[in-house]
Amino acid sequence: MMLPQTAALLAGQNGDGGWPTYGDRVSNTEATSLATLALARLEGGAERAAAARGVHWLLACQNADGSWPLNRRMAAGSWTTALATLTLASLERDRAKALRGARWLLRQRPRTPGVVASLARRLAPYAPAVTLDPHLKGWAWTAAASGFVEPTAYAVLALKKLREHLPGTHVAERIDEAERMIDDRTCREGGWNYGNSTVLGADLWPYADVTALTLLALADRRGRPENRRGVAALRRMLEHVDSGLTLAWAALCLSAHDEDATPLLTRLCRAWERTRFLGDTRSIALALLAMSDGARWIAP
Amino acid sequence: MSRPLARRAFLGGALATTAAAGCARPRRWERTAVRQTERARVAILQAAGYDDRLVEVVRRGVRLFALGVAGKRVVLKPNFVEFDPGGVVNTHPALVAAAIEAFRREGARQVVVAEGPGHHRDTEHLLTASGLYPVLRATRTRYADLNTDDARPVPVASHYTGLDHLYLPETILSADLLVSMPKLKTHHWAGVTLSMKNMFGCIPGSIYGFPKNVLHWAGIPESIVDINSTLPVRRFAIVDGIVGMEGNGPIQGEARRCGVVVFGEDPVAVDATAARLMTIDPRQVGYLAEAGRFLGHLAEERIDQIGEPLDGLRQDFRVLPSFAGLKRFA
Numbered sequence: 201m202m203l204p205q206t207a208a209l210l211a212g213q214n215g216d217g218g219w220p221t222y223g224d225r226v227s228n229t230e231a232t233s234l235a236t237l238a239l240a241r242l243e244g245g246a247e248r249a250a251a252a253r254g255v256h257w258l259l260a261c262q263n264a265d266g267s268w269p270l271n272r273r274m275a276a277g278s279w280t281t282a283l284a285t286l287t288l289a290s291l292e293r294d295r296a297k298a299l300r301g302a303r304w305l306l307r308q309r310p311r312t313p314g315v316v317a318s319l320a321r322r323l324a325p326y327a328p329a330v331t332l333d334p335h336l337k338g339w340a341w342t343a344a345a346s347g348f349v350e351p352t353a354y355a356v357l358a359l360k361k362l363r364e365h366l367p368g369t370h371v372a373e374r375i376d377e378a379e380r381m382i383d384d385r386t387c388r389e390g391g392w393n394y395g396n397s398t399v400l401g402a403d404l405w406p407y408a409d410v411t412a413l414t415l416l417a418l419a420d421r422r423g424r425p426e427n428r429r430g431v432a433a434l435r436r437m438l439e440h441v442d443s444g445l446t447l448a449w450a451a452l453c454l455s456a457h458d459e460d461a462t463p464l465l466t467r468l469c470r471a472w473e474r475t476r477f478l479g480d481t482r483s484i485a486l487a488l489l490a491m492s493d494g495a496r497w498i499a500p
Numbered sequence: 501m502s503r504p505l506a507r508r509a510f511l512g513g514a515l516a517t518t519a520a521a522g523c524a525r526p527r528r529w530e531r532t533a534v535r536q537t538e539r540a541r542v543a544i545l546q547a548a549g550y551d552d553r554l555v556e557v558v559r560r561g562v563r564l565f566a567l568g569v570a571g572k573r574v575v576l577k578p579n580f581v582e583f584d585p586g587g588v589v590n591t592h593p594a595l596v597a598a599a600i601e602a603f604r605r606e607g608a609r610q611v612v613v614a615e616g617p618g619h620h621r622d623t624e625h626l627l628t629a630s631g632l633y634p635v636l637r638a639t640r641t642r643y644a645d646l647n648t649d650d651a652r653p654v655p656v657a658s659h660y661t662g663l664d665h666l667y668l669p670e671t672i673l674s675a676d677l678l679v680s681m682p683k684l685k686t687h688h689w690a691g692v693t694l695s696m697k698n699m700f701g702c703i704p705g706s707i708y709g710f711p712k713n714v715l716h717w718a719g720i721p722e723s724i725v726d727i728n729s730t731l732p733v734r735r736f737a738i739v740d741g742i743v744g745m746e747g748n749g750p751i752q753g754e755a756r757r758c759g760v761v762v763f764g765e766d767p768v769a770v771d772a773t774a775a776r777l778m779t780i781d782p783r784q785v786g787y788l789a790e791a792g793r794f795l796g797h798l799a800e801e802r803i804d805q806i807g808e809p810l811d812g813l814r815q816d817f818r819v820l821p822s823f824a825g826l827k828r829f830a
Contacts, residue, residue: 221648228648230706270706273652279709311717341709345717348709350621394619394710400688400820402752405584409622440585443625471624475633478624478643 205472205488206242209235210250212481216272217253218261219481228271229280232257233287234485240291241492255293258284266300279341281305282354289361290497302362305355306374310340310347331398336381337374348395349385350410352378353417360420360500382414383426390433408437412449419456420500431457442467444477448486455490456499465491529794533657533729540769540797541565543807544777547742547761550594554761558595558602558738561763564806567736570607572676575644576600579682579698580615581750583629588755591681591740593631595761599681599738600639614671616646616701618711623647644671647705658729660722660790661715666730667707673733680737680767684744684774686753689720691785691823692778693750694771695737699727721787728767729795737770738763741777746817758815760808768796769803776800776810778817781829 212235213219218227219235236254239247261284262268267277268284285301288294313334338352356378363371387397391406392414398404411434418427431454438450447468451461468487477483489498543564547557562569576599578591596613603611613636620626623645627633636643649669656663672678682698690697700712700723708714715723739762747753758777764770768791772782782788782798792798819826 222645225648225650228706271650273650274707340713341705342707342714345709345713348713350710400748402748404751407620407622409625441622441625441629443622443628445622446625475624475628478627478633480624480645483624 202244203488203491205484205491206239206247208476208479208484209239209481209488210246212479212484213250213253216257218257219254221481222479226271226273227257229258229261229268229278229284230270231481231485233280233283234482234489237287237290237498238485238488238492238494241494241497242488255288255291258287259294259297262297262301266304268301276343277304279339279351279354282339282351282358286354286358286361286498289358295365298362299365302359302366302371305339305359306366306370308339308343310337311344312337312346332396333381333384336377336384338378338381346395347381349382349392349414350394352382353410353414356417357498357500360417361498379418379421382418386426386430387433389436390429391437392430406433406437408434408441409443409446409449411437412446412453416449416453416456416495416499419453419495422457427457431459438464442471444468444471444475444483444487445480447471448483448490451490452486452495452498455493455495461490525793527794528660529658529729534794535766536794536796537766539802539804540764540766541804541806542762542764542766542769542773544760544762544773544805544810544813545807546759546813548759550592550742554594554598555601557761558598559605561738561761561807562602562606564763565736565765567606567677569603569677571609573610573612573674574603574608574677574679575612575614575671575675576603576679576681577614577672577698577701578632579693579701580626580630580632581618581701582620583626584751585629587751588683588743588745589751590630590632591683592742593635595738595740595742596632596681597635597639599679600635600641610642612642612644612671612675614644614646614649614669616649616669616703616705618700618705621647621705621710644669646671646702649704651704651707654730654732656726656730658726658794661718661726663718663726666727667704668702668731669704672702672731675733678731678733678735680735682737682739683750684739684741684758684762684778685749686746686778686780686817686819686823687750688748688820690724690787691819691826692771692775692780692788694739694774695767696724696728696771696787696791699731700724702731703727721790724787725791725795728791735767736763736765737767739770739774741774744778744815744817746778746819748820754818756815756817758813760813763807766796768792768798772798772800773803773805773810777814779814780817780819780826784826784828
């Protein structure tokens with residue numbers, strides 16, 4: 201029998217083959233990547249056909265430089281390139297296009313402070329507004345912005361999927377630096393938020409969804425103390441969060457860390473009954489992925 | 501990254517240019533950005549708490565301005581930046597519920613609640629944990645996630661950030677009336693966060709990043725002015741000052757009871773009044789001082805208080821030491 205989340209995804213696909221995040225909006229790369237990823241491994245003609253149309257949408261949207269825009273109305277390459285690349289790589293489809301996406305990611309550099317700000321930081325390291333090391337490069341949400349945890353996690357997931365097909369040491373160096381950047385931004389109690397652990401001397405709290413996603417990107421290093429601390433923080437946070445997006449990322453994360461995610465899947469079903477995840481394609485797709493053992497397709 | 505920016509720093513570039521040229525401060529906005537009218541009207545209404553009586557308070561406030569919303573599409577933009585179970589970070593859901601009810605009773609064709617949280621991408625968590633989701637469900641009100649909404653570029657009408665255009669969500673652009681519903685708070689980067697700063701939430705995070713990082717690089721005060729001058733829709737403000745936040749706002753400050761709701765059409769006048777309620781001199785808040793040159797009225801003598809008088813309702817809100825200058829009234 202078809203899961204209600206599958207039916208919701210099939211019903212939410214736009215005529216152009218992509219998915220919007222909500223309702224009657226235009227298709228975008230993030231929602232389309234996740235929905236395609238979720239449907240492609242399922243049995244059933246309708247699911248496979250929808251996924252094939254999703255792949256077609258992604259392939260048609262790729263820019264000449266290998267990047268993906270947020271949607272067809274916007275030309276510039278975006279952070280969603282990592283998700284589209286991850287999707288194609290995970291489905292083992294169109295590897296050449298996935299590799300072009302990966303190479304675009306490797307060319308991206310987040311914005312870092314200028315000479316004056318760097319000098320001030322060295323002269324007065326005790327009085328920074330934020331305590332992170334801005335010179336550790338991850339990935340930014342957009343050009344001309346700083347590196348943040350979530351786009352970095354997406355990029356790491358995509359690059360780890362393809363690293364054996366990317367010759368040279370550059371990819372290893374970028375992944376290594378990104379992992380150090382992620383560690384640098386760990387909140388005091390473990391886990392991650394958007395990317396600042398402290399501001400003006402005050403500790404900021406971590407978010408469960410970002411923590412789960414980040415740990416998923418680090419799942420090939422599951423034995424590290426940092427990962428174990430992150431998983432413990434995630435478990436604490438999960439006592440207070442019951443949303444589809446967070447529970448789905450958390451279930452994928454725990455599966456990738458060889459931990460039992462079954463209770464989370466039960467909670468995911470209950471959350472669906474309560475809110476239908478507000479119709480958010482991303483949450484629905486990730487939930488479906490979590491319920492169909494999807495961690496093995498996306499985790500490194 | 502951004503630093504607290506006092507008025508002096510914010511205006512530094514402009515003043516330097518002025519000194520060199522030996523003339524008045526240069527104008528940094530298009531003629532289309534000028535919204536200043538002869539005088540502004542603001543209404544402070546007292547509200548004892550977040551209870552059933554709030555609908556009548558909001559209705560009275562809305563009626564004072566004869567907004568003519570019958571048959572119109574009203575978009576409510578509360579502030580739901582983050583969730584802290586023990587904090588007072590967000591616009592109280594009861595005030596949002598009261599506004600939904602009040603505008604419907606005034607005949608609005610559609611009332612939509614819209615927000616683009618600056619930090620969180622997990623909208624479902626933010627709405628359910630904060631208590632907004634039950635309100636939306638009970639009132640059968642549509643919610644629009646401005647972070648992922650369809651957006652189109654709009655030319656920037658003032659020139660403080662250096663950005664040529666801003667992508668704005670269709671939900672906002674298609675509104676007949678956009679109602680900013682901030683919490684009365686201090687802010688560790690901007691000094692205060694009120695109806696103008698609340699418009700940061702109209703900027704799609706999927707395009708500008710989380711926490712709207714492009715705008716942080718462009719300057720928070722500068723971005724506040726550019727966003728507010730560029731929004732091409734009719735505006736109204738309802739400030740939740742029943743319980744505000746002082747100290748290390750907008751997230752980690754402490755609750756401060758004020759027992760008021762502030763209403764008005766001129767965002768500068770509303771924010772200037774709300775700042776005065778916190779015993780903060782709006783002329784010392786860089787972005788308010790600059791917006792007061794063309795977007796609305798800052799000067800007390802230009803603002804008609806058509807609700808309760810300010811005196812007697814002021815509270816001495818604590819600010820971070822870096823913003824001590826905001827408490828010095830010229």
